[in-house]
Amino acid sequence: MAWDELERDRRLDALLDTVDSPGVSALLHARVMATIAPGRPSLVRQHPWWSGLGLVGAATVGAAAGALCMSLLLAPLSNSAPPGSPDGALSFRESAFVPPTTGIQEED
Secondary structure, eight states: OOHHHHHHHHHHHHHHHHOOOOOOOHHHHHHHHHHSOOOOOOHHHHOTHHHHHHHHHHHHHHHHHHHHHHHHHHGGGGOOOOTTOGGGTTSSSSOTTSOOOOSOOOOO
């Protein structure tokens, strides 16, 4: 844009800033408000107990997830199977690719 167009726009903006427009009449405001459809109330307003139920549900899921996480993290510490037992072959301490030990000492 050219500088003269910007100057013209600034003068017009300043002129419009000085004009005081009347407010909207009460009759027009009432007509506009009458045409607005009423909104549906939210589920929390219809059933206020749902918000508490949601909190309890979220807490229950969080507690279950925490218990599962702790059981998976503590599982390697609680492995008490004897060395030759098939139950201890695929524990978290041993790799799945290492064959389980038989517990019998091989003689050379």
